[in-house]
Amino acid sequence: MTATLRNDDIIWGRGFLDPAHVRHNATSVRETGPTRAVWRGAENPRPLSTGLVDLSExxxxxxxxxxxxxxxxxxxxETDALLVMHxxxxxxxxxxxxxxxHEPHLNASAAKSYLGxxxxxxxxEGLLSRKTQVAHYVPEFAGTGYGDATVDQLLHMSTDVRFGDRPYDRVLEAHRYWAVVTPSLRPQGYRGPTTILDHLATARAAGPYGRAFRYENGNVEGLAEVLRRITGISTAELFSTLLWSKIGAAEDGCYMLDPAGTEMACGGFAATAPDVARLGEMLRCGGAVGDRQIVPARVVDAIARVPEGLTARVRLPRDGADAPASLSYRDxxxxxxxxxxxxMASGIHGQRLLISPGNDLVIVHYGAHILSPSAPQTPLVGLFAQIAAILMGSATRT
Structure with a gap:
């Protein structure tokens, strides 16, 4: 249920209603604030073989x-890019x-899946335990809403927190979070947290954990800090070391940074569409790039395994409460x-990475969709399914 707005909440409810404004912010990440590169590695880019089909009509x-x-x-x-691999x-x-x-485009919350x-x-590798409480890895989180959570609860969005003693509202908290990371988005007179970790420190438990799915950026930022403590390196370096430098990327990716130099792990990653397609292809191929196994097949296989319990049936966060809970959520x-x-990795304003092993399909979509009651939600999942059916039908006929 959406909380009743207070007078001082109104400034946080405006949202991005201009596609040009959304697109500018999504495509100029490296020019509008500090970023940290996700190095593509020293190898030559891996070519994407082509067999172009005119799907436009x-x-x-x-x-x-x-x-x-x-x-x-x-x-x-308001699509910016569509790339289909079959x-x-x-x-x-x-x-x-x-x-x-060749330009990086913000992936928004699709970045959550990459961190997962x-x-x-x-x-x-045995370095992380799902059942362990977060405060074990990040002692400073003890006494906050994330310290008593387990790693598994962060991965499955099953915490129940509120920030700064405010009534919780997902959309308003998302706007407030952006103000923490990006000083230019702070309203006049802003007196809130100025770093991601300061923001997480204001979280307090609002109810029992592990009982309901509640989509919240703080879970991902808490997890990112856990990974940094375990490995001793930044999120950008970890991403490069384990994945980005091994998939044959043509360009560096990058993360937006908060004023303290901490990566915005929940939505601040930017990369080109072809390079995200390379990441998707690696997953479609069971974790392999050519004859090299980049990710253990067992790790890839687990992604699509429908979990038991509360995330076996969920809905996208922008769906209404009466929408069917037809999706599942895992890691x-x-x-x-x-x-x-x-x-699928899914981000606000139309950022998507779809991997469909059964259809031999990978789709990358970048967009600048607006969020407004007057504009219908763009049915991207249905669109992807139609593309898959057409390609699979064509492949059968040939």
Missing amino acids: ISVAWTHGRTVALATALAES RGRKVYETYLHGYRA LLAALLED LWWLLNDGHGSY
């Missing part, structure tokens, strides 16, 4: 009960609104339960 079911061409759907949804080949790629393939993968790798990944083993 395929008919897709779209909003308001219409059937439109894919190009129309992309234009109406059976290891790049079959469709388009860039709109001046966005270019890093955590799973450290667990597989910061969304599971589509579509019969094809599909799972």
Whole structure:
């Protein structure tokens, strides 16, 4: 339930209603604030083999009960990029609104899933225990809303916290969180926390943990700090060491930093669409890049395994309370339960990485969707399913 707004909450409820404003913020991360590179490594980029198919004019079911061409759907949804990989080949790629393939684009909350993968790798190496309380790894969190949580509860978004003794509202807290990280987004007279760790220190338990799924950025930032304490290196270096430098990326990625130099792990990662497709292809191939096993197959297989308990059926955070709980959630990944083993990293304003092993499909979507009651939610998952069906049908006929 959404909390009743107080007068001093109104400034936090404005949101991003201008696609040009959203796009500018998503595509100029390195120019508008401090960032830390996620090094691509010293090897040559791994080529993406191509077998291009013109999907622009395929008919897709779209909003308001219409059937439109894919190009129309992309234009109406303020899409910046769509890259489709099928059976290891790049079959469709388009860039709109001046966005270019070699430029980093904010992944927003899709970055949560990448951190979940890093955590799973450290667990597989025996360095991280799901059942251990967070304060064991980060003593400063003792007495806060995250200190008594277990690592598993962070990974499955099953804490129940409130910040600064405010009534909890997911959207308002997301805006306040951005103000912590980005001074330019702070309203006049701002007196709140100025670093991510200071923000997490204001969290207090509001109810029992492990009983309900509640999507909250603080879980991811708490987990990121746990990983930093375990490894002794930054989130950016960990990402580079374990993944980014091994997938054949063509460009460095980067993380936005807070004023203390801490990475914004829950949504501040930016990278090009082709490089995110390379990450998705590695996962689709069971953790392998060519003949090299980058991620143990058992770690990849576990991502799409529907969990038992409270995250076996959940809904996207922007869905209404009456929306069907048709997804599952595991280790910061969304599971589509579509019969094809599909799972997805999902971020605000249309950032998506879809991996569908059963369809031999990887899709990267970047967008600048606005969030407004007057604009229908863009049905990207349904769009991806239609693309998959068309490609699988074409492959069957050939």
